[in-house]
Amino acid sequence: MSKAAGAGPSAEGGVGARADAALRRSFARGAVLCLVGLLAAAFGIHLLSAGRHRPEGVAERWLTAVSGTTRKGVEADARRRAAAIGDPALAATLLPSDPEDKNAFEDLEVGKARSTGEGVPAGGVAVPFQLHPHEASGVKVTKGGRIELVRRAGGSGWTVVGVAVETGEARVPSNGYPPPSRAPSSLWVVAVLGGVLLTALTSVLVRWAGRAEERLAPQ
Amino acid sequence: MATHEAEEAGARAGVGEVAADHADGPARDRYLRLLLLLLISAAFFEGYDGAILALLLPNIQSTFHVSEAVLGITRIPIELGLFAAFFVARLSDRVGRRPLLLWSVVGYTVFTAATAFSWNIWSFALCQFAARIFLGAEYAVGLTMVVEEFPASRRARALGILLTFGATGTIAVGVLLGVGLQNGPLEWRTFYLVGLLPLLILAFSRRRLRETRRFEEQRVARLAAGPAAARPSFLEPWKPGTRRNLVLVGLLHTLRSVPVYGTTAWWAYFAERERGFTSTEVAVFIIAAYGLGCLGYYVCGRSMEWFGRRPTAVVYFAGAITFSIVLFQAHSKPVSFVGLMLAVFFGLGMGPVMGAFATELFPTAIRGQAAAWIRNVFEIAGFVFGPALVGVLGDHASGAIGNIGDTITFLMVLSIPVVWLVWKYLPETRGRELEEIVP
Numbered sequence: 001m002s003k004a005a006g007a008g009p010s011a012e013g014g015v016g017a018r019a020d021a022a023l024r025r026s027f028a029r030g031a032v033l034c035l036v037g038l039l040a041a042a043f044g045i046h047l048l049s050a051g052r053h054r055p056e057g058v059a060e061r062w063l064t065a066v067s068g069t070t071r072k073g074v075e076a077d078a079r080r081r082a083a084a085i086g087d088p089a090l091a092a093t094l095l096p097s098d099p100e101d102k103n104a105f106e107d108l109e110v111g112k113a114r115s116t117g118e119g120v121p122a123g124g125v126a127v128p129f130q131l132h133p134h135e136a137s138g139v140k141v142t143k144g145g146r147i148e149l150v151r152r153a154g155g156s157g158w159t160v161v162g163v164a165v166e167t168g169e170a171r172v173p174s175n176g177y178p179p180p181s182r183a184p185s186s187l188w189v190v191a192v193l194g195g196v197l198l199t200a201l202t203s204v205l206v207r208w209a210g211r212a213e214e215r216l217a218p219q
Numbered sequence: 220m221a222t223h224e225a226e227e228a229g230a231r232a233g234v235g236e237v238a239a240d241h242a243d244g245p246a247r248d249r250y251l252r253l254l255l256l257l258l259i260s261a262a263f264f265e266g267y268d269g270a271i272l273a274l275l276l277p278n279i280q281s282t283f284h285v286s287e288a289v290l291g292i293t294r295i296p297i298e299l300g301l302f303a304a305f306f307v308a309r310l311s312d313r314v315g316r317r318p319l320l321l322w323s324v325v326g327y328t329v330f331t332a333a334t335a336f337s338w339n340i341w342s343f344a345l346c347q348f349a350a351r352i353f354l355g356a357e358y359a360v361g362l363t364m365v366v367e368e369f370p371a372s373r374r375a376r377a378l379g380i381l382l383t384f385g386a387t388g389t390i391a392v393g394v395l396l397g398v399g400l401q402n403g404p405l406e407w408r409t410f411y412l413v414g415l416l417p418l419l420i421l422a423f424s425r426r427r428l429r430e431t432r433r434f435e436e437q438r439v440a441r442l443a444a445g446p447a448a449a450r451p452s453f454l455e456p457w458k459p460g461t462r463r464n465l466v467l468v469g470l471l472h473t474l475r476s477v478p479v480y481g482t483t484a485w486w487a488y489f490a491e492r493e494r495g496f497t498s499t500e501v502a503v504f505i506i507a508a509y510g511l512g513c514l515g516y517y518v519c520g521r522s523m524e525w526f527g528r529r530p531t532a533v534v535y536f537a538g539a540i541t542f543s544i545v546l547f548q549a550h551s552k553p554v555s556f557v558g559l560m561l562a563v564f565f566g567l568g569m570g571p572v573m574g575a576f577a578t579e580l581f582p583t584a585i586r587g588q589a590a591a592w593i594r595n596v597f598e599i600a601g602f603v604f605g606p607a608l609v610g611v612l613g614d615h616a617s618g619a620i621g622n623i624g625d626t627i628t629f630l631m632v633l634s635i636p637v638v639w640l641v642w643k644y645l646p647e648t649r650g651r652e653l654e655e656i657v658p
Contacts, residue, residue, distance in 0.1 A: 023454050045611055057616025060492065074279030081287065103277075106498045107491045110615075140375060141496075171551075174495020176415035181621030183629065191632035199636035202470050206644055210463030 051156070055113045056180030058085060058158040059127040059147040063108050066091040086149075086160025087125035094143055094166055096133035105131045110147070111172040112180050119164055124150035128177070130170035144170030243370075250429070255377055257424050258361045259384040261324055264417045266388025268331050271410045272297070272347065274392055278407040283340040293344040300348040300602050303569025304355025305371065305595035311360050311587030312451050315438070316367070317430040319362045319587075322423050326353030327571070329388050331414035355599070357527065357572045358385075359590045366578040367431040371652045372524070374579075378571040379520015386513040386567065393506050431651065433583045440586075456581065456589040464580040465589055467644050469597035472573060474637045475536070477631040482543050484606035485613070486559070489547065489623040492615070507604060508559040517569020523572055527649040528579075528587070529642060532572045536638045538565030538630045546626040547631075573598075579648045582657045607628075 044172040062085040068078030069088055082088040095104050108131035120126045130144040148162035272279075291550050312321040330350035337343035361381065369377045392410065401407050456465045489506065490496040515535075517620050522531040542565060546558030581589040612618050613626035620626045 019458075020452060020454075023457060024357055027454055027457060032592060045608075045619065049611065049614075049617050050419075052617045052619070052621070054616050054621055057614060057618075057621070060615050070280060071277075073284045074286070077286035107501075109492055109495045130495065151298060169494070173493060179493065179622060180615055181618075183620050183622060183625035187629060188293075188619070189630050192635075195633045198474070198633065199640055200643070202474070202504065202602045202637075203643075206467045207462060209466040 012167060018080045053157050054181060055112050055125045055149045055158045056109065056110050056127050059113075059129065059160065060108070060110045062086055062147065062160050063091070063094075063105065063110070063129060066094070067105040067108065070095065070102070070104040071098040084214065085158075087162045089161045090160060094131065094163065096135045097142075098136040100136045101135050102134050104133060108132045109170075109174060110180060111170065112178045113149075119146050119148060119162075121148045121150050121161055124148060124161070125158075127180075128171040130172045130174070144168075144172070235656075237374060238333050248460065250427075251373075252552065253424070253427055254429075255380065256322075257420070257428055258365060258381055260417060260420045261320070261361055262358055262381050262385040263388040263391070264414060265327075265358055266385040267391055268327065268350060268388075268414055270389040270392040272416075274396055275401065275407045275410060277594040277604065278401055280342075282406065283343065285340045287395060289340060290557075290583065293340055296344050297347045297351060298599075300351025300366030301355045301599045301602065302595060304352045304359070305591045307352055307356035308359040308591035308595055309453075310356075311363060311434075311591075312585055314362045316360055316428050316434055316587070317355075317428055319472075320357060320364065321421065321425055321428070323353045323357035323360060324335065324417050326350075327357060328388055328414060328418045328421075331411050335408040335411035356591075359615065360587065360595045362574045362578055362594075363590050363612075364431055364585055366575070367433040367653065369582065372408050375528075375571065375649070376520045377574060378574050379517045379523070380518075380587060382574065383408060383516040384569040385570075386509075386516055390510050390513065393502070393509075397502065397506070402505075435581045451585050451588060455585045456592055458559060461581055461585065465592060467640075468576045468580060469593050470597040470639065471637065472577070472593055472641075473601045474634055475539075475569070475573065476598045477605040478543065478627065478634055479562035479605070480602045481605035481630060482562065482566065485609050485623050485627065486546070489627075490555075492622055493622065494550065496552075500552070504559055508556055509563050510569065512560045512563025515564030516570055518564075519568050519571045527647050528572055528575055529645055529647050532569065532576070532641045532645065533638055535565045536568035536634075536641055537574060539569065540635055540638075542566075543631045544628050548629045575648065576645060579647070579653060579656055581651070 041075055053076045062082055065078050065082035065085070066088050068074050069082060071078065079088055085207045111128035111130075112177065113125040113127045114120060115125050117126070126146040126148050128144070128146055130142065133143060135141065135180075143165055145166040147160055148164070149158040150161050151157070152159050169175050276290070280287075285293075307323070327350045328515050330353065334343060334350065337346055362378070365377045365381055366374060388554070395401075395410065395413075400409050403409055404539075405412070454639060456462070487501050487505070490501050491498070495503070519531060520537060538561065542558050542561035546555060546562045549555050549558055577590050577593040578586055585656040609626050609630070612620045612629075615621055615624040618626070620629065644658075
């Protein structure tokens with residue numbers, strides 16, 4: 001079975017103590033490098049996302065907050081979040097008659113915004129939506145239409161200014177219409193190249209870690 | 220000196236008893252079955268406890284009247300419990316696997332039950348933080364015990380069975396939600412009170428649970444080395460003899476867990492908001508596809524025995540990437556169902572082979588510590604950052620990609636070359652006793 005000393009206990013005396021101290025220093029440097037790397041990645045992601053305010057996402061957040069205005073225990077917070085984007089009262093026609101203290105909507109979906117055509121406010125956009133209100137009766141009702149948004153003063157962000165329920169098929173992705181956002185083709189090239197780079201980096205780290213002693217050779 | 224000699228003599232005498240207790244034969248087989256049964260019950264409730272928070276968070280939020288912002292903040296200390304578990308899990312190399320397993324079960328059961336009595340969101344977060352420390356430690360020690368006690372010919376299968384039951388604990392929460400347990404007088408608290416069951420099981424079975432043979436032998440070896448023999452230090456697995464395997468297996472765990480846990484955390488949201496699933500469809504998909512997909516754990520265990528760890532790991536990594544991409548790009552619901560089932564089958568089902576690499580490649584003296592580093596630092600980093608990364612990049616309003624499906628697909632494409640790393644660097648350990656793998 002296992003050898004007497006195994007690979008476990010540190011060596012006795014000065015040599016072992018110096019080796020342990022060197023290992024602690026190396027580990028601390030490595031930990032700091034990892035932390036710096038994480039912070040750099042977080043900053044990079046922040047830069048990539050900075051300044052983006054898609055009206056589709058804003059409309060979806062507003063509907064999600066409105067949905068919470070009927071849920072027991074979170075009504076006040078939900079009303080505040082909805083009001084930060086647009087008057088919750090605008091969604092009155094969407095709310096169920098008896099949500100049973102649950103979320104007003106069992107599910108919701110938004111489509112790609114359009115800046116021209118019927119119902120688009122001046123200088124704004126209309127975002128199609130489709131949702132299912134939660135009814136105590138259990139009857140499934142589908143409501144669809146558009147959320148009307150305009151840019152906030154100052155240019156950043158959007159405000160909900162209107163809601164219209166429409167008959168007919170809602171222009172949302174599950175009905176075959178375009179999604180609010182898609183990744184550009186170039187992203188897939190970045191993914192492939194990034195994967196190769198990540199693998200190369202991992203390979204370098206593994207080889208570096210094993211340069212002192214190969215415990216096990218690959219079969 | 221006399222005290223040390225007496226200790227050594229006692230230890231050697233104890234080894235004789237240990238050897239007799241652990242001798243191969245029908246009694247040993249019965250004990251291994253009992254051991255697996257005990258660990259299965261622990262694994263089941265580990266999966267159960269972990270799933271409660273994910274599935275009942277809206278109910279908890281309603282009870283405590285907390286805002287979305289506060290709810291998000293409380294997730295941070297709760298998930299940090301899995302990191303903190305590292306400091307408990309590594310103790311198994313010092314105090315032994317058996318006491319740590321028993322105390323981990325006691326710990327997470329007590330704090331899970333205490334969660335049922337929490338009076339505000341902060342007491343809830345504190346109890347869950349503590350519960351996760353012991354849950355994380357129990358997982359690492361359970362894996363170590365299976366690997367150390369089962370012979371080479373049955374080790375992989377035992378790992379597969381163990382982790383399959385961890386997954387069924389998650390499904391059990393879904394089923395209890397489906398029958399409306401949360402609508403009773405105690406609401407979501409009932410789920411946490413059910414978590415007391417492991418204590419009952421433990422009360423009846425703890426006397427029959429033994430320390431692992433390999434740890435007992437290691438303890439004798441340490442005593443024989445004399446009082447100058449140091450206990451494994453905090454950085455023992457980072458020393459030259461084991462550093463390469465630690466870095467390799469650790470990084471593979473991180474590279475796997477970032478996209479896989481990002482997928483599991485965001486699929487339900489993606490299904491509703493980007494594919495128009497109703498809430499009923501999401502629930503049915505999760506129970507059915509997830510339930511079938513959990514067979515992946517068992518098949519992984521068997522596959523490791525039949526074909527080996529490396530081919531199994533390569534196939535599972537490739538399958539996880541392929542079917543996750545299918546799942547998040549398909550628009551057809553039948554295709555999505557198959558995609559979800561196979562993404563779970565391969566993505567989560569590769570747990571046994573990852574658990575094998577995290578334990579088999581390290582000597583007994585530091586196996587517990589190595590498993591703690593890999594599970595509670597490397598893998599949990601991905602568990603925490605994966606969902607966060609998907610949420611930030613895929614956010615419909617502000618995300619750089621703005622689409623959850625494409626964000627997860629991006630992370631999966633990024634991890635394709637990882638399959639090469641598995642084939643190139645990981646050794647094959649099928650059919651080899653632990654002492655042959657690491658002399």
